[in-house]
Amino acid sequence: xxxxxxxxxxxxxxxxxxxxxxxxxxxxxxxxxxxxxxxxxxxxxxxxxxxxxxxxxxxxx
Numbered sequence: 001x002x003x004x005x006x007x008x009x010x011x012x013x014x015x016x017x018x019x020x021x022x023x024x025x026x027x028x029x030x031x032x033x034x035x036x037x038x039x040x041x042x043x044x045x046x047x048x049x050x051x052x053x054x055x056x057x058x059x060x061x
Contacts, residue, residue: 007058015055028059 012018015033022028035055 015057019057022059028061031058031060033057
């Protein structure tokens with residue numbers, strides 16, 4: 001039986017810095033990057049009025 005990882009969610013302070021780490025250090029390729037839009041359920045659930053916002057990126061090695 002082969003065990004594989006489909007995906008993982010990782011919270012970070014700076015998504016651009018994190019993407020650079022995955023590309024430069026781990027050799028991953030950025031597949032896409034997006035921002036949650038206002039009214040997006042994920043964004044609305046995270047909004048506590050403190051400036052945090054939901055952004056997503058997918059990388060692949």
